[in-house]
Amino acid sequence: MSTLSEAYRDFPLHLHHIIPLDFNSTRAVPESHIWPNSDDLISSHDHPSLPVIDLNDPQVTQLIGHACETWGAFQLVNHGIPLNLLKDAESETRRLFSLPTRQKLKVLRAPGGTTGYGIARITPFFAKYMWHEGFTIIGSPFDHAKQLWPHDHAQFCDVMENYQKKMRILAERLTKLIFESLEISEEELIWVDSTTALQLNSYPSCPDPNRALGLAPHTDTSMLTILHQSSISGLQIFKEGVGWVSVMPIADALVVNVGDLLHILSNARCPNVLHRVLVRERHRLSMAVFYCPPMDFNLVPVAKSGQAPKYRSVTEKEFISIKAKHLEKALSFIKL
Numbered sequence: 001m002s003t004l005s006e007a008y009r010d011f012p013l014h015l016h017h018i019i020p021l022d023f024n025s026t027r028a029v030p031e032s033h034i035w036p037n038s039d040d041l042i043s044s045h046d047h048p049s050l051p052v053i054d055l056n057d058p059q060v061t062q063l064i065g066h067a068c069e070t071w072g073a074f075q076l077v078n079h080g081i082p083l084n085l086l087k088d089a090e091s092e093t094r095r096l097f098s099l100p101t102r103q104k105l106k107v108l109r110a111p112g113g114t115t116g117y118g119i120a121r122i123t124p125f126f127a128k129y130m131w132h133e134g135f136t137i138i139g140s141p142f143d144h145a146k147q148l149w150p151h152d153h154a155q156f157c158d159v160m161e162n163y164q165k166k167m168r169i170l171a172e173r174l175t176k177l178i179f180e181s182l183e184i185s186e187e188e189l190i191w192v193d194s195t196t197a198l199q200l201n202s203y204p205s206c207p208d209p210n211r212a213l214g215l216a217p218h219t220d221t222s223m224l225t226i227l228h229q230s231s232i233s234g235l236q237i238f239k240e241g242v243g244w245v246s247v248m249p250i251a252d253a254l255v256v257n258v259g260d261l262l263h264i265l266s267n268a269r270c271p272n273v274l275h276r277v278l279v280r281e282r283h284r285l286s287m288a289v290f291y292c293p294p295m296d297f298n299l300v301p302v303a304k305s306g307q308a309p310k311y312r313s314v315t316e317k318e319f320i321s322i323k324a325k326h327l328e329k330a331l332s333f334i335k336l
């Protein structure tokens with residue numbers, strides 16, 4: 001059985017596509033980080049907003065199904081994740097990114113690696129760098145945490161392990177509800193070994209927010225992504241016919257979005273929502289859990305009766321390898 005790390009191993013990155021800018025010593029946005037078309041980054045509030053769904057709502061299955069089919073995303077309240085855990089995970093994330101740069105570089109992601117400190121994996125596809133630093137965790141962060149805090153790593157490890165465990169349970173529950181509403185058989189759900197990755201994101205305070213970009217437009221290589229954002233806005237999703245819509249932070253809510261794999265499995269009924277992150281003068285943090293089936297699980301598109309499959313079947317491992325080479329064009333390689 002392959003792992004997520006193995007799936008990425010064959011696509012090593014150059015160090016200049018891994019090492020973040022030393023944000024602590026940067027007083028102006030360097031040319032390398034200035035994005036063209038900056039007018040497009042100025043937010044407008046004149047648009048519909050992402051649905052907010054209460055997990056205890058008696059109509060929850062239909063509400064989630066409808067949000068996934070129309071927006072490819074929603075905000076979730078009353079999700080059952082202990083609020084203390086959200087708070088602790090955010091404060092551990094802040095503790096990590098507040099470390100001096102030389103300390104964070106001790107746990108730099110290896111060129112062929114998946115976990116550790118570094119910039120977004122999609123960086124090589126863009127001409128400019130993003131105003132972002134990240135830290136990826138798969139399973140236990142013990143080895144990295146021990147290097148960062150030789151005598152004080154237990155709290156970070158406990159919180160991040162518990163966070164992943166609770167989020168996996170929530171992701172399983174949401175997947176069941178989505179499958180029920182899309183009439184995808186429960187058999188598709190027999191994933192003994194689902195994979196999760198936890199991505200901690202930091203968007204340092206930016207001296208010129210309208211000229212920099214936190215994360216470039218992308219879709220997630222997941223079935224579902226569950227995101228917790230700090231109280232600073234920045235996340236935007238692209239809605240066909242509307243444009244970029246800001247996802248305003250709601251205290252203690254989680255943002256759930258459809259990734260490429262659910263888009264494939266649902267035979268394109270659910271859009272794999274394109275999203276990006278704007279930066280602010282204030283430091284912003286977020287924590288994303290990517291929920292995926294096992295790497296070798298064959299995703300067979302489930303078409304509505306009378307409709308033909310739009311994609312050929314594919315494993316996540318193969319899809320990762322296509323996306324590593326072609327990014328947003330990846331779906332066109334499996335289109336029927």
Ligand SMILES: C=C1C[C@]23C[C@@]1(O)CC[C@H]2[C@@]12CCC[C@@](C)(C(=O)O1)[C@H]2[C@@H]3C(=O)O
Nearest residue numbers: 114120121122136197199218219220221290
């Ligand atoms: C599971 C994963 C999804 C991700 C690649 C990764 O192996 C871990 C980092 C993830 C992330 C986070 C920021 C945006 C993103 C596009 C990126 O470059 O790295 C996603 C990746 C993805 O969804 O493909």
Ligand SMILES: O=C(O)CCC(=O)C(=O)O
Nearest residue numbers: 199201229235277286288
């Ligand atoms: O920071 C955010 O709001 C979004 C992060 C994101 O898109 C990601 O980690 O894939």
Ligand SMILES: [Fe+2]
Nearest residue numbers: 218219220275
């Ligand atoms: Fe994302």
